[in-house]
Amino acid sequence: MNTLSHGLVTQIANQLDAQGEANPLQNLRLIAEQFAGKAVFLTNFTLEDQLITHWIATHNLPIKVVVSNPNYPFKETYTTWAKTQERYQVPITVYATDGSVLENQPQHPASTTSSFEENLQPILQGEMLLITGTRAGQSWQGRQLTADFSWNKSLKIFEFHPLFHRSFHKVFMEVLREGVPFNPLHNQGYLRVGHAQDIETAHSSEFWDGRWWWEHAQRIFIHPHTPGVRKHAV
Structure with a gap:
């Protein structure tokens, strides 16, 4: 990390500390202002990504939304993608594995299993x-994150993870x-749904230890007038 990068990381990290961890939306807004026109959000339509897309769209944050190498193994991810664009009308730039821009959204799961991180360099130019x-405890580019804001040496870019301090449960509650x-x-019990190598099922204790809250949340936010009846939220 060069001196400029180190100084900026320290400055922004201090600002984020002053803001506190309780309001990731405010932190995202602060970061968007700092890097207006030069910030890109990489989505794979995970639960966390959907919440961030919601914030970007509803608060008109100056952040470009992109998809890289869309080789999702489940058709449900493509359905979520279509619903997201219908709901928010937010422009989503789609990049192929060679870094070229795709004109149309893929409609079916692809057969390739290459990582979406492999071709980030062409996307991040400029x-x-x-x-x-990504949240704390999850891996990003094969490493465990230690901070919400940092300098990525390999990609030579600043990176920010606004939900770093949030649990899966809190994210899900806000989504609902x-x-x-x-x-x-x-x-159906999937904690993490994106590319094939990132799928995480509910064998994780993070999901099952708080299983009661999911049933409770469904009744409150999805079916407030049918207590005791569990239905799919989507």
Whole structure:
């Protein structure tokens, strides 16, 4: 990290600390102002990504939304993608594995299994900040994150993870409360749904330890007048 990068990381990290961890939307807004016109958000239509897309669209944040190498193994992810564009009308730039821009959204799961990180360099040319929905405890580019804002040496770009301090449960509660479209596979016990190598099922204790809250949240936010009846949210 050069001196300029180190200084900027320290400055922004201090600002984020002053803001506190309780309001990731305010932190995202602060970061968007710092890097206006030079920030790109990489979505894979995960639960976390859907919440961030919701914030970007509803608050008109100056952040470009992109998809890289859309080789999702489940058709439900493509359905979520279509619902997201219908709901928010937010421009989503789609990049192929060679870094070229795709004109149309893929409609079916692709057969390739290459990682979406492999071809980020062409996408990030001219950008200064990469935003993802990664939370603490999840891996990003094969490494465990230690901070919400940092300098990525390999990609040579600043990166920010606004939901770093949020639990899966809190993210899900806000998604339900705001009526954000999400992948129906989460109703089937999937914690993380994106590219093939990133899929995480509910064997994780993070999901099952709080299973009661999901039933409760469904009744409150999805079916307030039918207590005891569990239906799919999407």
